[in-house]
Amino acid sequence: MASSSFLVVSSLLALVLSVLFFNGVVPMHAASSDDVVSTICNSTICKKTRNLSICFNVLKSAGTTDLKGLATFTLNLAHDKTIGNRALAQSLASKVADPDLKERYDTCVERYNDAVKDIEGAKGYLGKGDYKGLNTYTFGAMTEVDACLFSLSKLPKDSSTLPGNGKAVEDIYSIILVIANLLLGHA
Numbered sequence: 001m002a003s004s005s006f007l008v009v010s011s012l013l014a015l016v017l018s019v020l021f022f023n024g025v026v027p028m029h030a031a032s033s034d035d036v037v038s039t040i041c042n043s044t045i046c047k048k049t050r051n052l053s054i055c056f057n058v059l060k061s062a063g064t065t066d067l068k069g070l071a072t073f074t075l076n077l078a079h080d081k082t083i084g085n086r087a088l089a090q091s092l093a094s095k096v097a098d099p100d101l102k103e104r105y106d107t108c109v110e111r112y113n114d115a116v117k118d119i120e121g122a123k124g125y126l127g128k129g130d131y132k133g134l135n136t137y138t139f140g141a142m143t144e145v146d147a148c149l150f151s152l153s154k155l156p157k158d159s160s161t162l163p164g165n166g167k168a169v170e171d172i173y174s175i176i177l178v179i180a181n182l183l184l185g186h187a
């Protein structure tokens with residue numbers, strides 16, 4: 001008797017808990033994160049970028065589904081990465097003995113100096129809500145990094161992490177370009 005009423009009480013408790021769990025706070029969280037994953041990240045934005053998995057990981061960390069918020073988060077990340085790549089190019093240029101390689105790294109330092117300026121310009125335009133400026137300046141940074149990558153593509157092939165880091169930062173720029181187009185209504 002005692003044990004069967006315990007059973008009734010505990011199954012009622014289990015029912016109440018499961019109702020709370022599946023219809024309460026937890027599923028609301030799950031639904032909103034599914035939203036980010038499937039709607040915002042994969043379909044609307046990431047499928048149009050150069051690298052789905054980088055895009056997915058970046059936007060997942062942004063903690064927002066608001067387009068301007070996503071752009072701000074991604075642009076700040078792009079800024080950090082661009083500055084990091086410039087520091088790497090500077091360090092490689094200062095250490096390398098081979099004059100041909102030194103020339104390439106010097107080219108990359110110059111290009112990244114301009115890429116940093118472009119990304120900072122893009123941040124200014126985003127702040128003003130000028131999404132055309134955001135697009136133009138982010139594209140400018142992409143062109144600068146492309147020029148560095150082109151210079152590094154000459155033989156003998158560069159063995160540093162600078163080419164891979166350049167591709168990765170371009171993948172991040174491509175997310176900003178897609179978001180800028182969505183903000184401009186050119187989706």
Ligand SMILES: *[C@@H]1O[C@H](CO)[C@@H](O)[C@H](O)[C@H]1NC(C)=O
Nearest residue numbers: 037038039041042052053056
């Ligand atoms: C979204 O893309 C990521 C990265 O490729 C993938 O792991 C995930 O399963 C995708 N989600 C949906 C709902 O398509």
Ligand SMILES: *[C@@H]1O[C@H](CO)[C@@H](O)[C@H](O)[C@H]1NC(C)=O
Nearest residue numbers: 050051052053054167168171
């Ligand atoms: C996407 O980026 C990741 C991480 O940098 C890289 O390993 C992968 O090869 C890239 N995929 C494409 C399609 O470029």
